[in-house]
Amino acid sequence: MLPLDSPMWGELNHVYGSAEDSPQMLRALEKLDQISWGESSGPLDTFISAHYHQGDPNSAALAAVPHLLRIGKSKGAGSLTRLLILIGWIESVRDDAAPLEATALLAAYDEAIAEALELSLEAIQLPITDNEDFRHVLGAIAAFRGKKFLALRLFELDALYDEYLEKHGEDFTNRPKF
Helix, strand or coil: CCCCCCHHHHHCEECCEECCCHHHHHHHHHHCCCCCCCCCCCHHHHHHHHHCHHHCCCHHHHHHHHHHHHHHHCCCHHHHHHHHHHHHHHHHCHHHCCCCCCHHHHHHHHHHHHHHHHHHHHHCCCCCCCHHHHHHHHHHHHHHCCCHHHHHHHHCHHHHHHHHHHHHCCCCCCCCCC
16 A cells, blocks of 8 residues: 555646645545535545546546545445445546556555455445445445446446436336336
8 A cells, every 4th residue: 555655646646637635635534534425625525526537537546545445444334335435436447547557556456446345245235225325335346346337337327317317208108028
């Protein structure tokens, strides 16, 4: 795992250029009691906008994955679930991301993904009250198992459903029968 005080962060990139500020963003997540979605200028949204902007992760996002997992494990189940989902988003499009060239960074990433799979399999057995989070954990599991097409479809299900409704309306009487 790349130490947060390593100068190598400055050699990695995120959406806004040099990722030298990534450790600060990770420390901001560490300070939270609970990690939540939707705080538009909150630490999680700030991290996501820099590291996973419009589904486009970068080398700093990949280097941050072990830290995201470490932070999630230090928080409650809800916070861990949200960070497992974020890690799943990153893994689902990893082939499109800037590569991690340093072998040590790649090894830490791969170890974090293996552990994230185990934690996601445990999390899916706990009561997750938010249906969207439940579906996203399933997507993360698919991503961690290399089923990236399935993962992306689970992550994008709301948008696909909205697109269907826009095209066909809410009349389900003419839907195909199986």
